[in-house]
Amino acid sequence: MQTLTIREALNQALREELARDETVFLMGEEVAEYDGAYKVTKGLLDEFGSKRVIDTPITELGFAGLGVGAAMAGLRPIVEFMTFNFSILATDQIINSAAKMLYMSGGQFKIPIVFRGPGGSAFQVSSQHSQALESWYAYFPGIKVVMPSTPADAKGLLKSAIRDDDPVVFIEQERMYGNKGDVPDDPDFTIPLGVADVKRAGTDVTIVARSLMVPVALKAAETLAQQGVSCEVVDPRTIRPLDINTIIDSVKKTNRVVIAEESHPHFGVSGEISAQIVEQAFDYLDAPIKRVSGADVPMPYAKNLENLAIPDVNRIVAAVREVAYLD
């Protein structure tokens, strides 16, 4: 077991997969000479050369399309978006080409591509550079969406994403690149896509949290444990396909649910999870499902307002106490 940051774990996953399979290649803005805007691709140019690690111009739609074409031709591209905010420019390639090609070609062209980079909120970069887009991509059939919350998950899931034959949107979190954790040494360590992880077992309330909200939910669970409330923290890890069974099993045990997320509250992942819980476990609910989401406003620049816009430990604690009928 090694202790790594999420940044190092991702770097290791990329290195191992580039070494394992010569059809894998990496491209994006600043991924080569500069070692990546967030240093996730550090050292890879030196190790694998400029044929496998490629700097692109600032043309997201262009290089995303290049990636889809390369995948159709039999390669396994990893396309880095400096942040997912810029993937908005490439959505036509991601949604209209990558997600639909297998279906529209009658199964002739699979698209084994990974679109990766940081998403969610960053530190004081304001509205256009601080947003969660997972519900956009998870909306479309034909695409997988992965959001790791620990170094081990980051490594195991990225390796699975690269080996997967479908397009995968792999959303990291800029605020979490420095988070440390244990990662298995085994070079073949992978985590299957579509399997949720119970990050903390409990009996009274289920907290469903992903990405940045997982450590926040775990801290809230710690606080609540001191108040006599036992929380189960479930991290779906993959948004599509969603492992709803693990969530349902937890709800059947606890009868109460809080869903924490940094994305906007409306028409998003928490709404989908709520709906599936109501459809499948209605008779097990003892309280309405409570969502703790990011504020329904463009991300403010001001530090104090930014803090208010992102769910914190106190808001999750209050929500849990509410569904447990404690206040």
Added chain:
Amino acid sequence: MATKVIMPKLSPTMEEGQISRWLKKEGDKVSMGEPLAEIDTDKATMEMQALANGVLRKILIGEGQSAPLGQLIAVIGEPNEDISAVLSEAPAAAAAPPKEQEQAKQEQAQPAPQAKAAVASAAPARSRVDNGRQPQAAAAADSGRLIVSPLAARMAAEAGIDLRSLQGSGPGGRIIKKDIEAAISQPQAAPAPQGYPRVIETTRFQQAGATAYRDEAASQIRQTIAKRLVTSLGPVPHFFLTCDIEMDRAAEMRRGINALDPDLKISINDIIIKVAAAALLQHPQVNASFQEKFVRYYEHADIGVAVAIEDGLITPVVRAADQKPLSQIAADVRELAERARSKKLKPEEYTGATFSISNLGMFGIDEFTAVINPPEGAILAIGAMTAKPVVRDNEIVIRQMMRVTMSCDHRIVDGATGAKFLQTFKKILENPLYLVV
């Protein structure tokens, strides 16, 4: 914000409640779910919980006083809040009850089959099928919509708990898992403390003029008995059929069975229940109830057994007595009677009989008439079993004799119908081997 505390519906047949005891006084801090008062319903003493946080600002109904369902009985609010607006509703609410009751009575007097669901609660569900559905049906209680979490609703249905008898501790009175768990572990509120029977004091009579008297508020159960009985002997045209039954063989059967297994503890009354159930199946016209526009015939004989309790009587029901072996009937009766005495019967355990039996033999009563428990079609009053000289084959011999009197609802049971039932009942009881033929 001031919250109105209203008289809650704590049993399916409850129309009003009497404040037995306030557990908080004006000015006390209360929090949601905390016991606020003890309320005598028509069946039991139940705890009422606060449905809001704050201070108990005003008590409008004192201990010993009654209020109909839905009437404002107290106000919870912030310590310095102006509650005059809420209080101003109190007189209006107090004036409302007689009218409401009048209305209820009128509705009861003409329950057409298409009658509203509200009326159904006046005549508790009869068949087992209906009983099973009761918890869900409870979603529309008289006093408004019941709020229940999906989990609590399912748990209540599985445990056979009537949601209308519960007080929710969740926001707005929502019934939640905790409330059902409490109800399962403690079916009813603790019974009211029971007094010891008093020794009768004999003093020298010194009275001149009219005797002194004292008024004691009638308990809820006494009021319910009164109300139920005048809906019987008044509106229900009773007639009575009496016969003597030779009990030697039944008594012998009882001795024989109990000799096989003393633990069975079969009583003569258990045998009477079994025989009545067998006879009812042969005479479905008697196992029926008059429902104004139609007559309802029951598939099984659910026998109500009158049990005397401290301040009244109650008739727990032995379900499907026609199908149960004597040992099961005996066990059912023992268990139900015991819980009846400690006031721990659940509503569905004392409602919905198809026929009742009242036995005063143990008091040395030779014969009496019993009042039908509507909407049942008949009731059998059992007298004491005593050795009597009777004529058999022109000889005077001594036999264990028992006199029974059947009260019939003439609207569905005619003289000959009742007589034929009683004939069958007598035939089986005198020759209990018929039970196994």
